Amino acid sequence: MMNDGLMIKGLSKSFNGFFAVKEVTAIFLPGRISALIGPNGAGKTTLFHLITGELKPDKGKIIYKGDDITGLPPWKIAKKKIGRLFQDVRIFKNMTVLENVVCSLFSSKEESLFFSFYPKKRRVMDIAFEKAKDLLSLVGLRKEENRRAGELSFGQQKLLAIARLLALGAQVLLLDEPTAGLSVSMRERLLELLKRIVAEDNKKIIVVVEHNMSVVLNIAHWVYFMNEGKISFFGRADHVLGAKEVRELYLGLSA
Amino acid sequence: MNYLVHIAIMIEIYIMLALSLNLVLGFGGLMSLCHAAFYGIGAYATTLFMLHFHVSFLPAVAFSLAFTAVIAFLLSFPALRFRGDPFVLVTLGFQIIIYAILYNWISLTRGPYGIPGIPRPEIFGFQITSIKEYFVLASVFLVIIFIFLIPIYNSPYGLTLKALREDEIAAESLGKSAFRSFLTAFVLAGALASIPGSLYATYVTYIDPTSFTIDESIFQLTILLVGGSGNLKGPVAGAIFMVVLPEALRFLGLPSSIAPNVRQIIYGLLLIVFMFFRPQGFLGEYKVR
Numbered sequence: 001m002m003n004d005g006l007m008i009k010g011l012s013k014s015f016n017g018f019f020a021v022k023e024v025t026a027i028f029l030p031g032r033i034s035a036l037i038g039p040n041g042a043g044k045t046t047l048f049h050l051i052t053g054e055l056k057p058d059k060g061k062i063i064y065k066g067d068d069i070t071g072l073p074p075w076k077i078a079k080k081k082i083g084r085l086f087q088d089v090r091i092f093k094n095m096t097v098l099e100n101v102v103c104s105l106f107s108s109k110e111e112s113l114f115f116s117f118y119p120k121k122r123r124v125m126d127i128a129f130e131k132a133k134d135l136l137s138l139v140g141l142r143k144e145e146n147r148r149a150g151e152l153s154f155g156q157q158k159l160l161a162i163a164r165l166l167a168l169g170a171q172v173l174l175l176d177e178p179t180a181g182l183s184v185s186m187r188e189r190l191l192e193l194l195k196r197i198v199a200e201d202n203k204k205i206i207v208v209v210e211h212n213m214s215v216v217l218n219i220a221h222w223v224y225f226m227n228e229g230k231i232s233f234f235g236r237a238d239h240v241l242g243a244k245e246v247r248e249l250y251l252g253l254s255a
Numbered sequence: 256m257n258y259l260v261h262i263a264i265m266i267e268i269y270i271m272l273a274l275s276l277n278l279v280l281g282f283g284g285l286m287s288l289c290h291a292a293f294y295g296i297g298a299y300a301t302t303l304f305m306l307h308f309h310v311s312f313l314p315a316v317a318f319s320l321a322f323t324a325v326i327a328f329l330l331s332f333p334a335l336r337f338r339g340d341p342f343v344l345v346t347l348g349f350q351i352i353i354y355a356i357l358y359n360w361i362s363l364t365r366g367p368y369g370i371p372g373i374p375r376p377e378i379f380g381f382q383i384t385s386i387k388e389y390f391v392l393a394s395v396f397l398v399i400i401f402i403f404l405i406p407i408y409n410s411p412y413g414l415t416l417k418a419l420r421e422d423e424i425a426a427e428s429l430g431k432s433a434f435r436s437f438l439t440a441f442v443l444a445g446a447l448a449s450i451p452g453s454l455y456a457t458y459v460t461y462i463d464p465t466s467f468t469i470d471e472s473i474f475q476l477t478i479l480l481v482g483g484s485g486n487l488k489g490p491v492a493g494a495i496f497m498v499v500l501p502e503a504l505r506f507l508g509l510p511s512s513i514a515p516n517v518r519q520i521i522y523g524l525l526l527i528v529f530m531f532f533r534p535q536g537f538l539g540e541y542k543v544r
Contacts, residue, residue, distance in 0.1 A: 052428060054424070073427070073432075074424075074427040074428055075427045075428075075430050075431055075432045075433075078427065078428055078429055078430035078431075079430045083428070083429070084428050086424075086425065086428075090422050090424065090425035090428075091422075091425070092417070092418050092421035092422060092425065092426075093421060093422075094417075094421055094485075094540060095414075095417055095418070095421060099414060099417070102414065103411070103414040103415060103417070103418045103429075103431075104429045104430070106411040106414075106415070108430070108432075110411045111411045111412055111415045111431065111436070112412060112435075112439075113407065113412050113439045113443065115410065115411060115412065116406045116407045116410035116411075116412050116413070117406055121406070121410060121411075124411070125410070125411065128411075164429060165429075168429050168430060
């Protein structure tokens with residue numbers, strides 16, 4: 001069980017002497033939705049950057065399924081099936097909705113220049129387009145498949161970005177504020193989707209950075225509370241949200 | 256009649272240049288300012304292979320293609336460390352250096368004197384001499400380039416380049432290596448630019464470095480900006496428009512003393528107008544940033 005998880009050991013990253021992430025140790029287990037909560041600037045997004053290779057840690061290790069993936073470039077980490085939803089979504093705006101999903105479905109070999117001339121290219125692409133359509137049905141965007149992705153609403157763009165992660169075959173989904181900026185109905189749709197993803201495949205690991213505590217209570221099995229670069233509390237959602245320090249520091253409630 | 260055929264040949268040469276530049280700019284989103292340098296390397300390499308080594312036309316084209324590919328490969332390593340404005344400046348640097356080499360390495364290129372007397376192509380014993388035969392030859396090459404590019408434009412590789420153009424960080428987070436895709440695009444674009452170079456050199460039978468200046472690079476870029484990039488029709492439309500426009504302007508009856516200047520001003524105005532009203536060009540699919 002431990003071997004299937006995403007393990008972070010003593011991870012540190014500082015910028016000009018300021019520790020954005022300090023000695024963070026955590027484990028994210030398959031079949032679970034974990035939440036990272038904490039005030040702005042607590043280091044949650046930096047932690048994601050470190051896991052996905054956008055930033056290189058000063059110290060510490062990231063182990064996924066027993067492999068040390070510390071310091072690999074982002075595209076290699078993505079090939080290990082670790083996917084990420086950015087805070088600002090980052091869909092490919094000038095491509096169609098369908099193309100956004102399709103282009104995450106190819107292997108490195110299929111993406112090479114020379115593969116363009118292989119006779120089986122046509123078939124590989126046809127299969128990919130079919131699969132992309134299925135994924136769009138799953139996230140509820142099938143009707144929009146031929147629209148330019150930039151025309152979608154912000155909520156639809158988030159669903160599209162998640163479809164893209166599923167197309168990548170992501171086993172680990174690192175979601176940075178997935179519900180921020182969404183309408184209530186869109187938020188419900190997205191949370192249902194996340195629950196469904198974990199329920200249908202108990203090998204999948206979902207980690208969300210989330211500021212909405214009702215969302216955290218709704219979906220998270222396990223919560224890490226980060227403050228000033230460190231994890232100061234972790235445990236079941238209701239326990240963490242009930243802790244005195246969390247209530248004072250983060251929720252602004254008196255204990 | 257010959258005048259029209261000449262224009263058609265020039266259009267074909269510029270379509271080839273625009274199609275190859277389109278791989279880097281239209282698909283990769285990288286604005287390269289050294290495309291005329293690759294065009295020039297192709298022209299000079301073909302000329303020198305034919306004159307000094309007495310290679311016939313087709314092998315000379317193939318050698319030039321390989322030679323230009325090697326140069327593009329070497330240049331891509333420093334260039335692809337950069338994106339955006341710094342990339343533009345690095346490629347501008349290459350353009351300036353390669354022009355300076357063509358201009359100053361007199362023992363090899365005869366520098367500003369140029370190289371006259373470039374032999375006309377001979378293909379399988381058939382000597383191409385008339386302008387109409389040359390038009391057929393250029394058309395054959397254009398068709399071959401199209402046949403070569405269509406599967407690339409419509410492939411996982413093409414989609415990957417587009418994704419990288421749209422958002423490199425997001426594309427890398429989905430498992431795409433920007434370096435690998437951009438490297439192949441840059442090398443392929445450079446290599447393909449050598450083919451119109453070979454054709455141009457043997458068509459006009461005289462080359463000098465002034466055909467391969469930064470102005471020429473900007474002209475090729477303008478073709479894509481006006482026609483639109485990211486697909487196959489934009490470069491074609493742009494090349495036709497930009498080659499025919501100055502010819503059409505001749506019939507305006509401007510006094511010959513000011514005609515070239517007016518043409519330059521119209522080019523400049525055109526770029527500005529396009530940026531205002533149609534930043535994606537006539538038929539392009541995205542706006543060059």
